[in-house]
Amino acid sequence: MLKNIIEISKEAGSIIREGFGKNNIVEFKTDEGNLVTEIDKRSEKTIINFIKKNYPKDSILAEEGSNSKGSSDNLWIVDPLDGTTNFTHGLPIFAVSIGVIKKDEIIAGVVYDVMNEIVYSAENGSGAFANDKQIRVSSNDRIGRSLLATGFAYNVKDNPQHSFEKFTAVTKSARAVRRLGSAALDICHVAKGIYDGFWEINLEPWDVCAGMIISKEAGGTVTDFSGEEIDIYSKQILVTNGKVTERLLNLLSKN
Ligand code: IPD
Ligand code: CA
Ligand code: CA
Numbered sequence: 001m002l003k004n005i006i007e008i009s010k011e012a013g014s015i016i017r018e019g020f021g022k023n024n025i026v027e028f029k030t031d032e033g034n035l036v037t038e039i040d041k042r043s044e045k046t047i048i049n050f051i052k053k054n055y056p057k058d059s060i061l062a063e064e065g066s067n068s069k070g071s072s073d074n075l076w077i078v079d080p081l082d083g084t085t086n087f088t089h090g091l092p093i094f095a096v097s098i099g100v101i102k103k104d105e106i107i108a109g110v111v112y113d114v115m116n117e118i119v120y121s122a123e124n125g126s127g128a129f130a131n132d133k134q135i136r137v138s139s140n141d142r143i144g145r146s147l148l149a150t151g152f153a154y155n156v157k158d159n160p161q162h163s164f165e166k167f168t169a170v171t172k173s174a175r176a177v178r179r180l181g182s183a184a185l186d187i188c189h190v191a192k193g194i195y196d197g198f199w200e201i202n203l204e205p206w207d208v209c210a211g212m213i214i215s216k217e218a219g220g221t222v223t224d225f226s227g228e229e230i231d232i233y234s235k236q237i238l239v240t241n242g243k244v245t246e247r248l249l250n251l252l253s254k255n
Contacts, residue, residue, distance in 0.1 A: 044080035079206035083182030097184035099209030109210030122217035137241035153202035187211030191218035197240035
């Protein structure tokens with residue numbers, strides 16, 4: 001199955017790469033901050049057609065609305081283009097993210113870094129990979145030496161839920177905090193040991209599903225801000241290398 005997910009992620013990635021820098025039609029979903037382009041839709045359609053053809057009994061939850069209920073235990077979670085704002089503005093940081101859940105467990109995940117042509121992938125119990133190379137989280141245990149990342153949901157202006165306070169508090173403690181605009185890639189960058197941790201509020205299942213299995217298989221931890229294990233529907237996510245977790249939990253829960 002993983003081989004197939006990688007193949008379709010790359011196919012969707014080619015559509016995105018081909019559309020990058022062109023004058024794509026952009027629509028507003030809820031407001032001017034929340035965009036969808038014709039490329040998001042074309043990428044989703046390609047992935048959905050593939051799932052329906054090859055796994056006709058499986059269920060699908062996809063960001064742009066191609067949802068369906070099947071008779072098997074498998075549920076595909078699809079973000080056809082994670083980082084649409086970057087894509088629309090010509091910033092080459094975005095990904096395709098596809099995860100598969102069986103009953104309540106994530107069994108496979110692929111995040112395709114479209115412009116760098118890096119496939120992050122993982123299957124339950126088999127480790128995490130960037131293309132053919134196995135990846136591991138970093139070993140840094142000092143918050144002051146940490147490079148961290150976060151993001152802000154589209155509704156942050158109406159519903160900040162202390163995002164800014166958390167950002168300020170962590171920035172004062174870490175070496176640096178980045179905000180690059182693709183949660184799926186952020187999580188994979190923890191898995192690859194680039195970031196020591198990542199947190200965000202109000203992400204959606206398709207932003208985190210594939211990244212969750214990839215980071216866990218790379219030795220990372222995935223919790224909410226109380227340190228409890230989460231599922232893909234959680235409104236808080238903290239992904240770390242397992243070494244700076246306590247300090248981050250402290251900062252995130254108190255600010
Ligand atoms: C967004 C990105 C971004 C995160 C937002 C997401 P989209 O996904 O992952 O990094 O901060 O919360 O909605 O809309 O570009 O697929
Ligand atoms: Ca997304
Ligand atoms: Ca998206």
